[in-house]
C-alpha cells in the first residue's frame with residue numbers, strides 16, 4: 001500500500017516472484033472512468049474507489065481459489081476503511097506500507113514513463129492517506145529511500161515470516177480437525 005509512485009508495483013512484483021504467488025496490479029482493476037479521471041488530474045472519491053476495491057477482492061479470491069497459492073496485491077489502500085474492507089473480504093493480510101519523502105516520490109514519478117498518473121496528483125494522495133497506526137497490527141512500514149535491494153530484502157523477510165506463521169496456523173487447525 002501507499003501513495004502513487006511510492007514503489008508498490010516494483011515491490012509487489014518482486015514479492016510475488018519470490019513467493020511463487022499470484023500478482024495483482026490494483027491499477028488493472030480500475031474502471032476506465034477512474035483512469036480517465038486520474039489522467040486528467042482529478043483525484044478519486046470514496047464512491048469511485050469502493051467498486052474498484054470490491055473487484056480487486058474478487059480477483060484475489062478467484063486467483064487464490066484456482067490453486068491455493070498466495071496472492072500479492074499492489075493497491076494504494078489509502079484509508080483505514082479501505083484496508084478494513086480488504087481484511088474483511090480476504091482474511092489475514094500482511095501489509096507493507098511504503099513511505100517516502102514527497103520530493104523523492106515526485107522525482108520518481110516524473111522520471112517514470114508511460115503511466116497514466118500525473119505527478120501533480122501526489123499531493124491529493126498524501127492528503128487522502130490515513131497512515132496505518134500501531135493498532136493495525138498487520139502493517140510493516142518501509143521507507144523507500146534505501147536501495148531497491150535493501151527494500152526488497154526487508155519486504156521479503158516480512159512476507160516470509162507471515163507466510164510461515166500462516167502455514168503453521170493452517171496446519172495446526174487441520175491437526176485439530178478445525
Ligand SMILES: Nc1ncnc2c1ncn2[C@@H]1O[C@H](COP(=O)(O)OP(=O)(O)OP(=O)(O)O)[C@@H](O)[C@H]1O
Pocket residue numbers: 002003004005006007008009010011027074108109111112113117144146147148151
Ligand atoms: N527503490 C527504488 N529505487 C529507485 N527507483 C524505484 C524504486 N522503487 C521504484 N522505483 C521506480 O519508481 C517509479 C514508481 O514505482 P512504481 O511504479 O513501482 O510505484 P507504484 O506505487 O506502483 O506507482 P502507482 O501507484 O503510481 O502505480 C518507477 O519508475 C520505479 O521503477
Ligand SMILES: O=C(O)[C@H](O)[C@@H](O)[C@H](O)[C@H](O)CO
Pocket residue numbers: 003004005026027030044049075076077078117125
Ligand atoms: O486510490 C487511488 O487513488 C488510486 O488507486 C491511485 O492510488 C492509483 O491507482 C495509483 O496509485 C496510480 O498511480
